[in-house]
Amino acid sequence: MQAPLLKIEKLDVGYKNRQGSKTVVTAINATLCAGEVVALIGMNGAGKSTLLRTLSAFQPPLSGKVEFAMGDVARLSPGELAKCVSVVLTDNSFATLTVDELVSLGRTPYTNFLGHLTAADKTVVAAAMERMGVSHFAKRAVSTLSDGERQKCLIAKAIAQQTPLMLLDEPTAFLDFRSKVQLFRTLRGLAADAGKAVVVSTHDIEMALRFADKLWLICDGHLYEGGAQELAAQGLLQRFIDGDGIVYDKVNNRIEITQI
Numbered sequence: 001m002q003a004p005l006l007k008i009e010k011l012d013v014g015y016k017n018r019q020g021s022k023t024v025v026t027a028i029n030a031t032l033c034a035g036e037v038v039a040l041i042g043m044n045g046a047g048k049s050t051l052l053r054t055l056s057a058f059q060p061p062l063s064g065k066v067e068f069a070m071g072d073v074a075r076l077s078p079g080e081l082a083k084c085v086s087v088v089l090t091d092n093s094f095a096t097l098t099v100d101e102l103v104s105l106g107r108t109p110y111t112n113f114l115g116h117l118t119a120a121d122k123t124v125v126a127a128a129m130e131r132m133g134v135s136h137f138a139k140r141a142v143s144t145l146s147d148g149e150r151q152k153c154l155i156a157k158a159i160a161q162q163t164p165l166m167l168l169d170e171p172t173a174f175l176d177f178r179s180k181v182q183l184f185r186t187l188r189g190l191a192a193d194a195g196k197a198v199v200v201s202t203h204d205i206e207m208a209l210r211f212a213d214k215l216w217l218i219c220d221g222h223l224y225e226g227g228a229q230e231l232a233a234q235g236l237l238q239r240f241i242d243g244d245g246i247v248y249d250k251v252n253n254r255i256e257i258t259q260i
Contacts, residue, residue: 003033003069004031004032004033004069005032005068005069005164005165005197006030006031006032006055006066006067006069006165006197006199007030007031007032007065007066007067007070008028008029008030008031008055008064008065008066009029009064009065009067010027010028010029010063010064010065011025011027011028011054011061011063011064011065011066012025012026012027012061012062012063013025013047013050013051013054013061013062014047014050014062015059016043016062017253020156021062022215023062023221024047024050024051024221025046025047025050025051025218025221025222025223026221026222027064027222028051028064028222028223029214029225030223030225031225032165032197032199032258033197033239034164034195034196034197035191035192035195035197036079036191036193036197036198036213036214037187037188037191037198037200037211037212037213038197038198038200038212038213038214038215039180039200039201039202039207039208039211039212039214039216039217040052040192040199040201040202040215040216040218041201041202041203041205041215041217041218041220041240042099042139042215042219042240043087043091043219043229043240046218047151047218047221048169048201048218049201050217051170051223052087052167052169052199054066055073055085055167055199056076056085056087056167057073057076057081058082058087058117060074066115068084068085068165069164070083070084075222077111082108082109082161082163082202083109083110083163084163084164084165085163085164085165085166085167086158086161086163086165086167087158087166087167087168087169088154088155088157088158088166088167088168088169088171089154089169090115090152090169090170090173091152091157092150094142094154095141095142095143096141096142096143097122097141097142098139098140098141098142099129099134099137099138099140099141099142099145099153100125100129100137100138100155102142102153102157103125103128103129103134103153103156103157103160104117104121104122104125104157104160105157106125106128106157106159106160106161106162107121107124107125107154107160107161107207109161110162110164114258117123124160124162125160127160128156128157128159129153129156131156131159131186132152132153132155132156132159132186133152133238134149134152134153134156137149138164143167146174146189147173148174148175148176148179149176150171150174150176151171151174151185152175152179153258155168155171155183155186159190163196164195164196164197165196165197165198165199166187166190166196166197166198166199167199168187168198168199168200168201169201170201170202170203171183171200171202172184172202172204172207173203180204180207181207184200184207184210184211185211187200187211188211191213194258199216200212205241206254207253207254209253209254209255211230213227214226214227215228215231215237217231217236217237217240219236219239219240224236228250229250231251232248232250233255235248238250243254244259245257245259245260
């Protein structure tokens with residue numbers, strides 16, 4: 001059996017404050033292997049972003065362990081982490097850069113201390129922009145882009161980082177329908193062609209059902225891992241989706257709107 005690129009054991013995620021700590025999701029056990037696309041789903045406020053921030057070491061776990069192929073996240077240096085995992089968040093801090101400058105930041109873990117790109121680095125950057133369809137406005141300022149265009153550039157930056165693991169938080173939030181489909185196709189292609197492991201947090205449940213190899217469903221403070229049919233057999237998908245004239249059809253693995 002293939003060794004996982006990501007292994008989560010007895011993980012509690014949440015926040016610490018003056019009164020102690022607030023656990024958002026508890027006792028998480030999950031794995032992710034090369035070539036897999038996982039859709040992280042759950043209601044607003046369920047803890048999806050908190051989990052992604054914890055997995056990427058932006059915030060510490062309350063307890064438990066997160067382990068990459070290179071080792072325990074808590075013991076990896078920032079440079080080692082940057083070569084292991086790339087993260088795509090909604091971020092407006094790059095507005096003053098051009099698109100190619102933004103995507104080039106993905107090569108930072110590999111450049112010398114002056115940040116100079118080699119010819120090989122520039123080839124990687126160009127390929128990442130081409131893959132996300134943003135090459136034609138490479139010299140435009142990020143500030144002039146639409147939200148959807150900016151999101152594609154941030155994903156190109158993550159691709160240019162060439163990490164075995166990619167974490168994406170709501171990458172389809174600003175994309176039109178066609179671009180959403182293209183993005184999920186791209187993520188599946190990266191997993192299949194480059195052997196990457198991909199976790200994508202999304203509210204586009206139908207896209208998740210269609211494109212993901214398995215689901216991580218956060219519900220009532222717990223994470224449930226499995227394929228759509230497996231989670232449906234346990235009644236978990238129905239519990240998450242059904243209501244107000246919305247029904248999960250487990251036979252055809254799709255969502256039906258029964259009331260208009």
